[in-house]
Structure formats: structure tokens, C-alpha cells
Amino acid sequence: MWSLRLTRLALAIQPGRGQDADREGLHPLPLPVRSKPLLLAVLALVATAVVGLSLTSRRRPTSGLVDGHLRPCPTSPNCASSVCVDGAHGADPLPIYGDPQSEFERLVGLTQSLPRTELLQLTEDYAHFEVCTRILRFRSDLELHLDAPERLIQLRSASRVGHSDFGSNHATLERLRALFQGRE
Structure with a gap:
């Protein structure tokens, strides 16, 4: 099934096959020029979130024993x-x-x-x-x-x-x- 889809996709991106590809619901792989800035913005947002979480995890939480026992776990898993x-x-x-x-x-x-x-x-x-x-x-x-x-x-x-x-x-x-x- 995957090989059939890949074959149809390869035919769709060949020059002169654009109309057939549109009728068959296939689209060429390259991104339109307008979506590249959007993709870069999303990647930058994800990278910023990962860096922010990494920096936040550097804070030391309250630790130690409470009444001679380890602290209980929070409700989160x-x-x-x-x-x-x-x-x-x-x-x-x-x-x-x-x-x-x-x-x-x-x-x-x-x-x-x-x-x-x-x-x-x-x-x-x-x-x-x-x-x-x-x-x-x-x-x-x-x-x-x-x-x-x-x-x-x-x-x-x-x-x-x-x-x-x-x-x-x-x-x-x-x-x-x-x-x-x-x-x-």
C-alpha cells in the first residue's frame, strides 16, 4: 500500500503531471514560499520552550526528610x-x-x-x-x-x-x- 502511494506521489511531482496529481488528490512535496516563515516560527517557538523548561529545571526544590520520612509524591505522574x-x-x-x-x-x-x-x-x-x-x-x-x-x-x-x-x-x-x- 505504501509503495503504491509513493509511486503515485513520484508521478505527481514529475513535470507535466500536475493536473493529474490534482485530480488524484496528490500534491508535490516542496513547501509553498509562504509556509516557510511559519515553519521557522514554529520551530523557534518549540526550541524556546525546550530551553525554557531546561532552565526552569535548574531550580532546586524543597527536599529532605519530613518527620523522618521522604516527602510524598505530588499528584502528577x-x-x-x-x-x-x-x-x-x-x-x-x-x-x-x-x-x-x-x-x-x-x-x-x-x-x-x-x-x-x-x-x-x-x-x-x-x-x-x-x-x-x-x-x-x-x-x-x-x-x-x-x-x-x-x-x-x-x-x-x-x-x-x-x-x-x-x-x-x-x-x-x-x-x-x-x-x-x-x-x-
Whole structure:
């Protein structure tokens, strides 16, 4: 079907085939001169929006522990956390089988080894990282909390801008889990 359309289109743009092309509903490929400035304006608008979002994501949000726990996720789907129980935001915490403090320090070291990841804050039971996307340079916040009595490390990853993250925060947590469990 596609080859038939392409053949008809090729015939339509050949010299002398203009009337037949109009009757068959086919139009030549080149853009009219009037639409080129419009196309350039749309491209400039999209580029400005992407740059603006990238710059907006550089602001650091409120982070840290609230009453000894990671902050809950907002209602938007651009967050993943092990302290959330709903399906959209939920992720499993990391179980600890060895010494809790040394396992937390090991996870902090593994997280620092990830590309485009910067440690912003570190205490004995909390770590806050900034993770930057490769192409558009959007920033997310990755937080780790050692829950020593429960022998768990709680995780939270949240985008700073936008409504959806297309699953990137869940993917970040799963990659961290794989590194911690020695699968990657």
C-alpha cells in the first residue's frame, strides 16, 4: 500500500503531471514560499520552550526528610517513591541484609558513579542527588533514606518540571536497584 502511494506521489511531482496529481488528490512535496516563515516560527517557538523548561529545571526544590520520612509524591505522574503506596508512584524499597550503615554508604557510592549525577546533600541516613538527562538537560531529584530499624533504604526520584516523565524516574530507581543487587 505504501509503495503504491509513493509511486503515485513520484508521478505527481514529475513535470507535466500536475493536473493529474490534482485530480488524484496528490500534491508535490516542496513547501509553498509562504509556509516557510511559519515553519521557522514554529520551530523557534518549540526550541524556546525546550530551553525554557531546561532552565526552569535548574531550580532546586524543597527536599529532605519530613518527620523522618521522604516527602510524598505530588499528584502528577513525574515521581516514583518507595514510600508511596499507590500504583502510579509506587516503587519497592531496597532491603538491607548486611550492616545498614555500610550498605547505605555503598548505595551512595554506586549512585555517585551514575553518569550526570551530582551529590547535593549527605547525612548519615539521607542522601540527595541531582540527576540530569543526557540530551535536554532536565533535572530530577533522587533521594535515599536509610530506615535502619526496618532494614530498608527508601528511594524517591522526582522530576523538577513538567507533568509526566514518561517513566524515567521509575527507570532510575530500577537501575539503582540493579546496581545495588549486583545485577548490572
